[in-house]
Amino acid sequence: MNVITRWTALGGAAAVLVGLTGCAGTASASTSVAAKAAVEPLVLYAAEGFDSVAAKAFTAKTGIPVKLVDDSTGPLLTKIQAEKNNPQWSLLWVDGDTAFAALDQQGMLAPYAAKGDFNDVGKAIIPSDNSYTPTGTTVMSALIYNAAKVTTVPATYDDLLGSAYAGKVGMNDPAQSGPTYPFVAGLMNQLGGQTGGVAAGEAYLTKLKANGLQVFPTNGDTLHAIETGQIDFGLIQSSAAIGEALKVKPTADFEPKIAYLPKSTLLPSVIGIDKGASPVQQAEAKKFIDYVVSPEGQAVMLTGDPTGDSLFWPVVTGTKSLPGLPAFPTAYQSIDPAFWGPLQSQVVTWFESNIK
Structure with a gap:
């Protein structure tokens, strides 16, 4: 109703x-x-492995019902744009602040300064207008590979263009996978900055495709391709790669291992409020945000998907990451979401037409 x-x-x-x-x-x-x-009812559009348990715990604590719409990030963003004149959502919770920066520039987000005790990484992610809030972070990408078949591991992105990796590399589709557009934008930023990065990134990805790059919908599909021998290397989200390495018992045919090519892009999980939601729903949404960045809410997030999205590095002080998660990487880059966010549609459209 x-x-x-x-x-x-x-x-x-x-x-x-x-x-x-x-x-x-x-x-x-x-x-x-x-x-x-x-x-x-608080309508939560989300693409996090822990969103369901967090929503249930919030309802149990507050009595506020949550209607969860769980999907991949790409379809959720498409849905939000389609509903622009009649929004049906209260909160959006997905990976990547680029999407939120774009929504903010369209005037679609209601600002809120969350009551979480953020660490330095978290504080650096929060925009000056408080239009969205980080809840954790991963990096994009991790290079997961099958050590049972691979003898040579690439050290740079240029290495992937060599004949040793022809037809053996896979990645996610940025039209479907939330972590993948920030990865593509980060690659462009690394190759040419904000002035020439789009062209440099397109040139690189075109060469990678010519060397046999395979594109799969999301993290799970790319992992499946490695498990079944379609590819030997996958460029995916760190949490998915680490989860695979933790849960899979090595065999003679499959032993997942992880490497990081310079430089990985910081990928926060982010939550924001629909400016078009009713005052009641906006007030409830603020309570939900404060809950997930509280010690109690963070603990729930860490239990929701222990071999997937729960493998995040905290942005809230006092929260300890799950055992098995390596130390927070020191060699990473942060891209400007206000610059790269509005380019998402252009870059993804080009990718779908030329690389997929």
């Missing part, structure tokens, strides 16, 4: 009560309407 329908129904109920009980009934009906209007 949408907000207009909800108020219409409540108003009709109040009118019936007035007719039945007179003035005393009017006061009672008004109280009832106010009480019911104080809580609305």
Whole structure:
């Protein structure tokens, strides 16, 4: 039921009560309407492995119902744009601040300064207008490879263009996978900065395709391709790569190992509020954000997907990452989401037409 329908129904109920009980009934009906209007379902669009457990824990703590719409980041962003004139979401929670910077520039996010105790990495991610909030971070990409078949591991992105890697490298589709556009943008930023990066990145990816690059929808699909021998190397999110290495028992045919090519791009998980949501939903959304960046909420996030998205480096002080997660990388780059975010549609469209 949408907000207009909800108020219409409540108003009709109040009118019936007035007719039945007179003035005393009017006061009672008004109280009832106010009480019911104080809580609305919080609609959470999310692409995190821990989103379901976090939503359930939040509801159990606050009594605020959460309607979770869980999907890959690409389809969720497409859905948000399609609903631009009639938003159906309250909160968006996905990987990559580039998407949020683009939404912010379109005037679609409601600012909120979360009450979390952020560490230095977290503080550096929070934008000056508080239009979105980081909840953790990974890097993109990690190079996962099958050590049972591989004898030579690349040390640079240029190495992947060599004949030793022809047809053996895979990556995710940035139209589907939330972590992948920031990776592509980071690659472009590394190769040519903000002035020549798009052209340099397109040239590199074109060469990589000519060397047999294979594109799969998301982290899981790229991992499956490595497991089944379609490829030997995958450029995927660090949490997915680390999770694979932790959960798979090495065999003579498959032994996943991880390397990092210089430089990995910092990839935060980020949450933001729909500016078009009702005042009640915006107030509930602020409570949800404060919850997930609280010690209690962070603990829930760490349990939700222990061999996947829960393998994040915390941006909140006092939160300890899961055992098995290596130390936070020191050699990484942060890209400017305000610059690269608005270019996402252009870059992804080019990728879909020329690389996929």
